[in-house]
Amino acid sequence: MRAPGPAAGPLICSSAPSNEPMSAPRIFLSFKELKLTGTAHHFSFLLNSTDYRILRMDEDHDRMYVGSKDYILSLDLHDINKEPLIIHWPVAQQRRMECVLSGKDTNGECGNFIRLIEPWNRTHLYVCGTGAYNPICTYVDRGRRSQGSQFLQPLQSGGRTSRAADLSTTAEPMEAKEYIFRLEPGKVDSGKGKCPYxxxxxxxxxxxxxxxxxxxxxxxxxxxxxxxxxxxxxxxMRTDQYNSRWLNDPTFVHAHLIPDSGEKNDDKLYFFFREKATEMGQSPMTQSRIGRICLNDDGGHCCLVNKWSTFLKARLICSVPGSDGIETHFDELRDVYIQPTQTRGTQLSTASSQFLGLCSKDPQSVSTPWLTYAWFSTGRSRTRRDLTTSGWLTVGRSLTLDPALVPEARHSCRWELRGALLGNRPRNSPKVIVLPRDDLLTEELVLEEVEVFKVPTPITTMKISSKRQQLYVSSVLGVTHLALHRCDVYGEACADCCLARDPYCAWDGKSCSRYSASQKRRSRRQDVKYGNPIRQCRGYNSNANKNTLESVQYGVEGSTTFLECQARSPHMSLKWHLQKENSDRKKEIRSEGRILKTEHGLLIRSLQASDSGIYQCTSTEKNFKHTLVKLQLVVLSGRTVNNVLVETGSPALPLYSPARGHPVRASTKTSSPSSASQKWDLSTSTVKITGNSETVDSATVPSSKPKGLKRGTQDGCRSERRRETLPGAGEKLKEDADKDARTVKLLLLGAGESGKSTIVKQMKIIHKDGYSLEECLEFITIIYSNTLQSIMAIVKAMNTLNINYGHQDQADDARKLMHLADTIEEGTMPKELSDIILRLWKDSGIQVCFDRASEYQLNDSAGYYLNDLERLIQPGYVPTEQDVLRSRVKTTGIIETQFSFKDLNFRMFDVGGQRSERKKWIHCFEGVTCIIFIAALSAYDMVLVEDDEVNRMHESLHLFNSICNHRYFATTSIVLFLNKKDVFVEKIKKAHLSMCFPEYDGPNTYEDAGNYIKIQFLDLNMRRDVKEIYSHMTCATDTENVKFVFDAVTDIIIKENLKDCGLF
Known part of the structure; x- marks a missing residue:
């Protein structure tokens, strides 16, 4: 008795328009969040290749075979983190040039794209590639060293029991070095008829x-x-050539053997494809087809010689049943999945121009059209000679059978599966289940959706390993494997686990964990069909709300506050309740007047004292209520806040007057700037200053009123005015006011990678106590991470710049490097990794690539760390000040450093220079004494990380122009630091300045080129007749240079302040 073939489940169709989003998943994980779960791993193979496709899964031998452009890869499924075995199989250079000359290399098609990997026998694979538009095939030895070559002995499995045939050689996983994975020499033959051009x-x-x-x-x-x-x-054998009745511009999707019986001669091979339809005038241009051939077909003897005599095809119809679904045919077959079940079947993914869907067929219904036959009259008697001619012609005219394959389960068309179709939703992979209901209908449920790839890219293939419980996904960028379950992301309560309805997960009494069929029923809690937590989680539900911690949130009367609460799932509904002090009654809060309910929380505008109380955010799903947030809102009066500010010497806030409905100032003696009237719009919590026919929103543009030492009318002597405003505040107020008058607020601005953070580090070294031993040790992880990122950037550039390694061994090291980088803990430097980096850094090709660093993104500290790597990895290594200064971490947010110098109190603010961080600059503009704008001289031949179409020097010039000519900095001191002069000295010897400034034709020397750049910046000052901008050439990593320059900056600040007070 021969084993039955694979099978599939019930028929499922879709009727949702493709331009509408798929029903919201319960859990959505970004690529970064997916990696943090530890259930996924991405392989970005360091190969000059694209178009990765998983072509063969061999779970008996724990191998997965991937084909790409010029490469064949073998991955170990037993330990997926192992380095893959790789075969490089490019075409000859002459063949590639012939392909290019034929005009076929518009998108890099003139390579050997691997498209076929089939098991030939237990030790060999049969592999074919496009061969630069000249298909070629060969044999790959994939056995072990103890096995001999058997490539002349094909596997005799009947196409049904190939797994059983290989079980005799299944062994325990062995080291990769014991596997053989190589091309069989001298066994290349033509791939015509096997692989496309x-x-x-x-x-x-x-x-x-x-x-x-x-x-x-x-x-x-x-x-x-x-x-x-x-x-x-x-x-x-083949189908009839150029005969549209047989095949009409088909797109092949899948081929699978489906045995009809236990008799081998009855075996039939089914081809699934879509093609242009010609037989029906009103039909769509494209239709889904199932074609069939018999394996024992030897063709005709007079007609159809060397052509299939058993080839037939039928139309596959998947549509919404009933009168409403007459126009919803899913005619573009996309994928086929054979699901092993007790009932044979085939699962199909189809699409139309507006709709997408998933269907599955029982093989009995697939076979029915082929069994249909009928007698017909010919009008006269026919001889044998007649039958061998016109009889075959009749067959040739009616290869498409009728009736078509139509779904039988008329009630099941409910599932929209647009996201499940490969390549339709880039990088995202949804997990969906379809559940039968009591009313014979089905319910579809999207459990989760994950971003499989960091960069949006179409998915090429997907494979499931039931043995490993893993999903393997490929794209043009690489391969990602992820577990089929991530139970812990659903929540920490039994109800969360039950409501998820994930068949892979169940509540084990302590947490939501992977379901195991071997567990006893009473030790697990899950209800996939109904998701009823009240019934399933008795005894656990009371603990769900006990874990909700009560927090306190403060608001100021008249301002706006936001109470955050977000549903864990889009299937939950949220309600807010307010319990006021000395009351047990909870009142539901609705969106009205000052209160706005959003999907992220509760927005309360124009806070009043009556808004104080305990706020509870409760979610409801399946009649189960869960308290997500419980917080106490305390509304402070404006006078209370002002009393605190007065004690600290800070300026008073506007007070809210319920009677008037608008704020009033704490003191009537405070003058208005520029004789303008001031109004506070409580609906947006912003201050608006109107006057002189212009309106400025202070939430967008900073006030020109400075704090501390500042250029402007008598602002440097502000303490006297404060004494008038706040009489009788005592000696403490006088002391705070004097201290405030000696405070200098410095703001560091500039584009990314200009060296602002290094200046801040120098201030700590020069004007504070420097870095302690503990603080230095904390930089080790950053230094190791910078070193690894630098060598990886160089290695990746080797491919993009087409630079060859000096020795082939370093190419292998490069692949090992990329593999290790994905597996080691971030910020560590194991010996295996450091040895690889040292060997790579010594390679001549790597040095050539390093010299061309301006053509890709590379840290300025790359050469410093890589040259000193042997010192950095010594036991007991402690970073030096220079190591710390050269370390690089992207600045996010606002970093403040305080220090004293020359009897002044400095507050230095460093804000990120990347475009995404500049929106935060506005928060630092208030009361700025001096702006230090930093531009990197060495950036003249580099592009932005955020936009590779924009030169970094041009970006700095654009930023500087915006800052120095802004009307709100008209009286603010501005100092220009032209930084990284040490890098510029070396770079200007190799790259001419005209690449940034085409009009420059002067000498390419440090002095001339540097002076030209300085003039470009200073010429942007449109107020040069009344305002001077001071410039300095700096090297932020040179402590003595920074000390000298900052001393000069301090003198400038003091000089300008004395000038404004009339004392200079």
Missing amino acids: DPKLNSVSALINGELYAGVYIDFMGTDSAIFRTLGRKTA
Whole structure:
């Protein structure tokens, strides 16, 4: 008795428009969040290759075979983190040039794209590639060293029990070095009829008993499509050439053997494809098809010689049943999945121009059209000679059978699966289940959606390993594997686990964990069909709300506050309740007047004292209520806050007057700037100053009123005015006011990578106590991370710049480096990794690539760390001040450093220079004494990290122009630091300044080029007649240079302040 074939589940269709979003998943994980769960791993192979496709899963031998452009990869499924075995199989240079000259390399198609990997026997694979528009095939030895070569002995499995045939050689996982993975020398043959010429054209194949069956385009122009049989001892066969009744511009999707019975001669191979339809005038242009051939077909003797005599095809119809679904045919077959179940079946993914869906077919219904036959009258008696001519012609005219394959389960068309179709939603992979309901309908449930790839890219193939409980996904960028379950992301309560309804997960009494069929029923809690936590989680529900911590949030009367609460799932509904002090009654809060309910929380505008109380955010799903947030809101009066500010010497806030409905100042003696009237718009909590025919929103543009030492009318002597405003405040107020008058607020601005953070570090070294031993040790992880990022950037640039390694061993080291980088703990430097980096850094090709650093993104500290790596990895290594200064961490947010110098109190603010961080600059503009704008001299030949179309020097010039000419900095001192002069000295010797400034034709020396750049900045000052901008050439990593320059900056600040007070 022979084993039955694979099978599938019930029929499922979709009727949702493709331009509408898929029903919201319960859990959405970004690529970064997915990696943090520890359930996914991405392989970005360091190969000059693209278009990765998972072509073969061999779970018996724990191997997965991936094909790409010029490469064949073998991954160990037992330990997926192991370095893959790699075969480089490019075409000859002459063949590639011939392909290019033929005009076929517009998008890099002139390579050897691997499209076919089939098991030939227990030790060999049969592999084919496009061969730069000249298909080629060969054998790959994938056995072990103890096994001999058996490539002449094909596997005799009947196409049904290939797994069983290989079980005799299944062994425990062995070290990668014991595996053989290499091309069989001298065994290359033509791939015509096996693999397409064009890598953009789909092909399908099945190797059965040494015979290769393939649906493929077999000509250079991609116009001759056929279903072929090659190899083996049987007659080579194909479909009729250029006959649209057989195949009409098909797109092949899948091929699979489905046995009809236990008799081997009844075996039939089914081809799934879509093609242009011609037989029906009102039909869509494209229709889904199922074609069938018999494996024992040897063709005709008079007609159809060397052509299939058993080939038939039928239309596959998947649509919404009933009168409402007459126009919803899913006619573009996309994918086929064979699901092993007790009932044979085939699952199909189809689409139309507006709709997408998923169907599955029972093989009995698939086979029914092929069994249908009928007698018909010919009008006269026919001889045998007549039957061998016109009889076959009749068959040739009616290859498409009727009736078509139509779904039988009319009630099940409910599931929208647009996201499940490969390539339709880039990088995202949803997990969906369809549940039968009591009313014979189905319920679809999207459990989760995850971003599989960091960069949006279409998915090329997906494979499931039931043995490993893993999903493997490939794209043009690489391969990602992820677990089929992430139970802990649903929540920490039994109800969260039960409401998720994930069949892979169950509540084990302590947490939501992976479900195991071996567990006893009473020790787990899950209800996939109904998701009823009240019934399933008795005894656990009372603990769900006990873990909700009560927090306190403060608000100021008249301002706006936001109470944050976000549902864990889009299936939950949220309600807010307020319990006021000395009351047990909870009142539901609705959106009205000053209160606005959003999906992220509760927004309360124009706070009043009556808004104080305990706020509870409760979610409800399946009649189960869960308190997500419980907080006490305390509304402070404006006078209370002002009393605190007065004690600290800070300026008073506007007070809210309920009677008037608008704020009033704490003191009537405070003058208005520029005789303007002041109004506070409580609906937006912003201050608006109107006057002189212009309106300025202070939430967008900073006030020109300074704090502390500042240029402007008598602002430097502000303490006297404060004494008038706050009489009788005592000696403490006088002391605070004097201290405030000696405070200097410095703001560091500039584009990213200009060296602002290094200046801040120098201030700590020069004007404070420097870095302690503990603080220095904290920089080790940053230094190691910078070193690794630098060598990885160089290695990646080797591919993009087409630079060859000095020795082939370093190419292997580069692949090991990228693999280790994904597996080691961030900020560590194990010996294996440091040895690889040291060998790579000594490679001549790497040095050539390093010299061309301006052509890609590379840290300025790369050479410093890589040259000193042997010192950095010594036991007991402690970073030096220079190591600390050269370390690089992206600045996010606002970093403040305080220190004293020359009897002045400095507050230095460093804000991120990347475009995404500049929106935070506005928060630092109030009361600025001096702006230090930092621009990197060495950036003249580099582009932005955020936008590789923009030169960094041009970006700095644009920023500087905006800052120095802004009306709100008209009286603010501005100092220009032209930084990284040490890097500029070396770089200007190799790259001419004209690459940034085409009009520059002067000497390419440090002095002339540097002076030209300085003039470009200073010429942007439109107030140069009344305002001077001071410039300095700096090297932020040179402590003595920074000390000298900052001393000069301090003198400038003192001089300008004395000038404004009339004392200079």
